[in-house]
Amino acid sequence: MLDIKTIRQNIDLVKRALENRGSSVELGFLLDQDAKRRSLIQEADELKSKRNQFSNRIAKEKSSGVDLEAEKNEMRSMSDRIKSIDVEIREVEEAMNGFIMEIPNIPHESVPVGRDSGDNQIVRSWGEKPEFSFTPKDHWDIGEGLGILDFKRAAKVTGARFVINWGAGALMERAIVNLMLDVHTREHGCREVLTPFMVNRESMTATGQLPKFEEELFATNNDYFLVPTAEVPVTNLYRSETLNEEDLPVKLVSYTPCFRREAGSYGKDTRGLIRLHQFNKVELVRFAHPSRSYTDLEELTGEAEDILKKLGLHYRVVCLCTGDLGFSSAKTYDLEVWMPAQGVYREISSCSNFEDFQARRGQIRYKAKQAKKTELCHTLNGSGLAVGRTLAAVLENYQKEDGTVMVPEVLKPYMKLDLITPIS
């Protein structure tokens, strides 16, 4: 959520930013409501002030027996007037709020201007494409061939876009989760947190999934939502709280399954582990000081990259352009891992700085020891990494001609296994 004051005072900047995003928002309505709101508040506050003065007078003169019936009558009608103005104020605020909630974040000045993913900027890449003396298979073929991935039974038990991991498939999924959590806690200084996998409406609103993207979410019959990413429960840990400035940045890491409706992606990535309704993810979240949140973004991206390096997977880092940026984000780096079977790079992590966009919705603040005022934190997060896609990348990049899959060096201690064969 943007600040109404920012919008009011930097109207041209906001307009240009939204145009760059390809978002057409008519701000005139908002400014009208804003002016109306302020004049109503003025009127109501004046009346309230009068009412308070009068109440004080009654309290003082109560014992003197002075008859104030006429004034009381006047106050009665004034109170009614106040009530009706307050109702009006609330209506205006609701209208404004509903409007502001639909306005995306302003991209950072370093973000390339562009229309869609074609205009994204490749920042760097690491490692090299593995060479195969045979035609590499898709991860779903490898997984089903080894009997470790089972899409058919998942469809029977639940439905399309789910998977069942058997044996070494389950073991490797678990090993990847543990590797990521261990690296981020022990080497990157993150604190691990395990949260509920369902959250309430307020939490979804603070991080920006609601009200605009409800059709992307699974909801329960008591108005809880299954988390689409750990970003939601973890960022909301400090909702309505004030952190100490010296504790920033707060670095957290959290494993959760993620649940997504994937509405509107019919026919896209229908096979394999790429686009499921439920997948595992280890998420990095930071609460940062505004003055250095872009340094934090670089660090956090590096921490996610570290996992790919340890796994020996070739990847590249892409800076999303204004047109491809997520709703709440001011700047995003995607990490794209090389998938040899399809010969494409697939997003495996998305690292974003939301600046104070989420913090304003969630009232997440910090305060310096000497400072009088509290300020909004900046919030950041990034996948570190998406586990299912990591498993897919390992299967494809480490496959052998006979259909078996070598276990990456770094996973061996976790799996106590060198090679995945049909019987493992």
Add this chain to the structure above:
RNA sequence: GGAGAGAUGGCCGAGUGGACGAAGGCGUUCGCCUGCUAAGCGAAUGUAGGGUCAUAAGCUCUACCGAGGGUUCGAAUCCCUCUCUCUCCGCCA
């Protein structure tokens, strides 16, 4: 699921219709004192939204005692609804 108790500032805790943004204590900050530390003394110490204004400071007004409504000239205090927490019983991984 049944029965009861509760929700007040960073924390503890008083307050049952007016002088209460809220006693007292703890904590924190600043100052004094002090071989050092501790203790002691003094002062300050919530958030948000308006107005003035330079998007400053200051001044000023308003709102906020779990949330939302109601009664009243006036509500932390009385009434209603909801949410959450705790205790006991039952059930359960």
